[in-house]
Amino acid sequence: MSIKSEPITINLGPQHPSTHGVFRMRVTFDGETIIDVEPIFGYLHRGTEKLAEERTYTQVVTLTDRMDYVSSMLNNQGYILALEKLSNITPEPRGVWLRMIASELQRIASHLVAVGFLIQDLGAWGTPLTYAMREREKILQMFEMLCGARITNSYLRPGGVFMDAPEQFWVALKDFVYDFPSKVDELEKLLTSNEIIFSRTKDIAVLTPEQAINASITGPILRSTGVSWDLRKDDTYDFYDQVKFDIPTHSAGDNYSRYLLRVQEMRESLKIVKQCVENIEPGPVRPHHDEVPFLVRPPKGDCYVAIEGSKGELGFYLVSDGSISPYRWHVRSSSLINLTLLRDMLIGTLFGDLFVTFGGIDINMGEVDR
C-alpha cells in the first residue's frame, strides 16, 4: 500500500525564530522530508561596499564592525591587514600582539554564540545559550575596557590599535583565562555526551572534503571534514607564526563534529591568548602620526588579504586609486559562501534537521548580506 502525498512548500523566514537574522528559505517538504531548499538573502543588505567608496580608509573600519557583528574584531583585523599591505605600513609589535589578543577573544565569543545557538536550534530551552552568553559577556566587558564599545569595536587602526590596553583589562583577562576552561568543561558536560544531541546531530548533513573545497567552504566546516586548513598556520599573518597552537580536525563532517570542533577551537584560542600575554612587550601601539596619518593614501594598486575569521576565510579585496578613499572594496564573506552547499546538505533530511544544519554552518546575516 502506498500513501499518495503531495509536496508542500513553506516559506521559512524572513521572520522566524531560528533563522539567525532575516534569512528566508523556501523549503519543499514531502511529509517531514525535505526535497528542495532555496535560500533567499538580501533582507539586511546595506550596500556596505558602495558606502566604503565614499569614506576614508579609517572610516571604513566602522563599516567592518557592522558586517559580522558577533566577530567585529576579526573583521577589523582583516581589513586593517589589507590596508597595511596595500599602503606598506609596518605595524608596531605591541599593537599586533594586542590585536591578536582581541581577535582571539572575539573568536571565542563568536564560537560561544555559534555553539549556544546551535543547541538552541536543537530545542534546549536556552540553558546552554545562557551559559555561553554568560561567558561572552565577560569578553564583551573586556572589549568595553579596551575600546569603550562592546559590539561595534572599531578598535584597530592602520599600524596597530588605537590605544594601549588599560590596567584593568589585564586583570580581567587574567581572571578570564583562569576561569574559562572550567566553564567550557561545564558546557561540554551538559552537551557533549548528551544522547539526544548526539543522536540528532550525528551523521546529519555530511560533507566530504572534496565537496567542501569545491564549494569554497572554509573555516570550522572545512576542518570538520578532516582537512587541516587554517589560514593562521597556512597563510600566516600578524605574529601567528610565533605562537604554538593546534588545528583540531574531525573526519566525520557532520553537525556533531562541527559543534565539537568549535568547542576545541575555543580552547586553542585561549592557548593563543595566553602566549600573546607572555610575549607582549611594552612599546608604542601604533606608528607615529607622521608615519601613518589619519588620512591614509595608499599607492595605486590592489591587494587581497584573507584571514581566518571565526566562520571561515574572511577576505578583503582593496583597490586604491591613490586617493583617500578606497576605489573598490570587496568583502569575501565566509558566511555567504559557506551557504553554497546548504541545499545539498539538507535534501533528504527531516524538518528537525533543517535549522540544526543551518545553525551548524554558523552564519551571520550581517555578513551574508553586508
Place this chain on the structure above:
Amino acid sequence: MIEWNGNKLAEEISNHISDSVVSSDDHSVYISKEKIYEVLKFLKETSGFSFDLLSSITAVDYIDHFEVVYHLKSLITLSKATIKVKLGFGREDQPEIDSSYNLWKGADFQEREVFDLMGIHFVNHPNLKRILLWDGFPGHPLRKDFVTNSQSVVDDGEDK
C-alpha cells in the same frame, strides 16, 4: 603559503594555452576573456598548480572597462594566485564572461553577487539572478555610474 609571481605564472599558462595571456605583472595575470574557462580548468586540474579552492571572485569598474578578479588558492601545493580578466570595454551594458560554476561550485553565489552588484553576465551559470537586491532593482549599484538616490532615505516620521 607562497604567492605565484604573475610573470612566472603567465609564462606557464601561455606555454600550455596559446593566445590566452594578455599581460602580466608581479602579482597577477591578465587572461583574455575568451580563454578564461580554459585557463581556469587548466589551473585547477594540472598537477603543480592544483588550484582547488576558489577563494573569491569579484569585479571592479574601471570606468572604461570592467575587471573580473579571481583569487585562487591551492591546498595541495599551498600556493595562491590572482587571475584577472578585462572586459566590457566601452561601457558595454551587459559584459559577458564564461562562468566557472562547472569548475567550482563555490562560484555559485559569488558570481550571482557580481552579477547583481556589477552587472556582469556569467554565461553557463545555472541560476544567474539577483542575490542581494530584489528582482527589478534598477541598475547595478557598484558601477561607478550608478546614481545613489538621496531622496530614497526613509522618512523617519518626524513630528512637527
Place this chain on the structure above:
Amino acid sequence: MFEFIYNILDAIIDIFIKDMRYESYIITAVTGLIIAFAVINGVLGGVLVLIWGERRLLGRFQQRTGPNRWGPQGLLTSVADAVKVMFKEDIVPEEADHYIFNLAPLLLVIPVFIIFSVIPFGISLYAVDINVSVLFILAITSISGLSIICAAWASANRIAIFSALRSVAMLISYEIPVGLSLVGILLITESMSVMDIVIYQSIPFILIQPVAAIVFFLGSLAEINRTPFDLTEAESELAAGYQNDYSGMKWGLFYLGEFAAAIAAATVFSTLFLGGPNGPILPGLFWLTIKVIAVLFFIIWIRASWPRFRIDQVLNLAWKGLFELTLVNIVVTSIAVIIWTDLDSNRLLYIGLVNWIFAFPFVLLIFKLLKTKKYQSDINSSSYYPVGSDSPKFKKEIK
C-alpha cells in the same frame, strides 16, 4: 465530598422552605456547580502559580532571575499577563474557518478540567468516583489531539498543519504505551477506580512498577507536549506551531490548557504511582500537592536541561522502545500476580522485587535496539585530503 455538601445544602434549605418541589434535583445541580467552581478555580490558580514557577525556575536554572517585578518575588506576573491577554485584540485570519477556529481552544481546555473530576484530592475528597476512572482519564486526554488538529486546520496555515500532524502522530503513538503501562497496576489492584488504586498503595507503585512508571511519565510528557517531546510547538522549527494564528484570549486558552494539562499529568502520575494523597499525619491534600509540585519540578528541570527529539526518534521510541517495555511489564506482572494471589502485605513486595529484577535488562535491551552508540572521538584524525602534498612548480623561487 458530594454527600457532605449535599447534606449541608439540604439542611439549609429545610430551614427556609418546606416541601420544595424537585428539591433533590436542584440541590444536586447546585452541589455540582459548587464543586466544579472550586476545582476549576483551584486548577486556574495552580496554573497561574505554575506559569510563574516555571519561568522563575527556568530563570534560576539558567542563572537568570526570572520574573520578579510584579508582586512579591514576581508572583503577580502571570496575573498581569492574564489581564494583558484578555485585553488584547482578537484577530481571526481572513481565510480561517471561523467556527472551528473559535471552538478549538475550548476543546483543549475543557477535557483537561474534566480529568480533575475523578482525581481524589484526599482519601474521601473527590468529586465523583467512577468505577472505570482510569479508562475515563485515558479517554478524555485524547480529545486534546482533536482540538489541536481543529486549530491547525481552521487557521489555514501550513506550519500549523505540520504541528498538528506531528501532534496527532505522537498522540496516537503514545496513547498505546501509556494505556498499556497502566495494565500492570490494574492487574495488581484488580480495580479500575482511581480511588481503589490510591487506597491500595501502601507502597507507592513507582517502586513496584518502575518500568510502567517510566513509560507513563515519558508518555505523559509526550501527550502534554513537553520537552523533550515538544515537537508540536517546537519553537526553533515551527515558531508556535498550531497556535501561530491565535491571539488574545484564544491564545490564552491554549496556554492555559497546556499548563493545566501539565498539572493534570503531574496529578495523575502522582495519584497512580506516587500514592496520591497517602501520607502520614498531615491531610491528604497537602501530600498530593507536595507530590504534584515535585513532579512538576522534575518536568521543568528536564525542560531546562535537554533538547528535543526529532520526530522519527520520538515515534521510534514509542513503537520500538516503550511499547515493548510495557508488554514485558504486563507479562512479568501477571505471572507475579498469579503466583502471589493471597492478599497479605508482602504480596506487593514480592511483585515489586520481580519487576525490578526484570526491568533493567529489558530497559538496556530496548535502548540497545535504538542504536545509540558512543561517539568515536576522531580528534586530530589524519586528514585524507592531501594538504600540502604536492609542491608548486616554482619551488626554488622565494616570494
Place this chain on the structure above:
Amino acid sequence: MIGFGLIKGLSVTLRNLFGPVFTIQYPDKRVGVFGLAKNKNLSVLSLLKSYPREFLFALVGMAKVEVRIEQFPRFRGNEFVWYDDRCTACASCAKYCPLGIIEIVTHASGENLQAGENYAIDKFDIDTGRCMFCGLCVEACPYDALHMGTDFERGNYHRAKLVLDKETLISQDKNPSSWFRPQFEEKEYNPWDSDLGDYKEAGRHEKPSYEKIKQNWVNKRKFNG
C-alpha cells in the same frame, strides 16, 4: 551507557540552580528588608522609623533600589563633552565623521588672534540620533576640545531633541570618557566622580610659553631652509 549523558546534563543544571545569578537588573531591582537596610545603610529598626512606606514594600520584597550598570572609563557614551574654550572651529571633527552629522557654522571673529581664536562659532550641532559612536571625531580633534561622553540614558520620543546644539553642549554635565584621551588615564581619572567643568584639565598639552613658540618657529625655519 544510554541515559548517562542526560543525567550528567541534569546534574549540571541542578548545580547552577543554586549558583549565583548573573542578571543585572537595570534601572532598579527589588529587594527585601535586609537588602533595603543595606542599601540605605541603616539598621532594620531605624529603617522602619524613617521610611515606613518603603519598609512595608520591603516586607514583601518589593522595595526598589537603584542599580547602576558597571561602565569603564573608555565607554563611548551618548552625550558629547565639548569645551567651548578649547575649540578653534577647525571642523576636523565634522570632516572625519563618517556620517557627516556634525554641523559647524562660524564667522571670522578677529579677537584674540594669537591664541588661535580666529573664528567665532555660531552653530555646533551633533545629531546623536544618527550617530554610531565610533569616536572618530574625538580622535580627530587636535585640541582635545571634543570628548566622548559616558552617559547613555538619553532616550527620547522626538528625533529633533536628540540633536545636541551648542547651548546644550556648553550647559550640560561634563563627564568626558577617556576614549582616546591618554592624559585622563594617566591621572586615573574616573568620569563618574564629578563634573569636569574646567577645560584646562581636559587638555593634553600645557599652553606653550612664548619662548617655546619662538624656539619652535626658529627651528622649523632652520630645517626647512
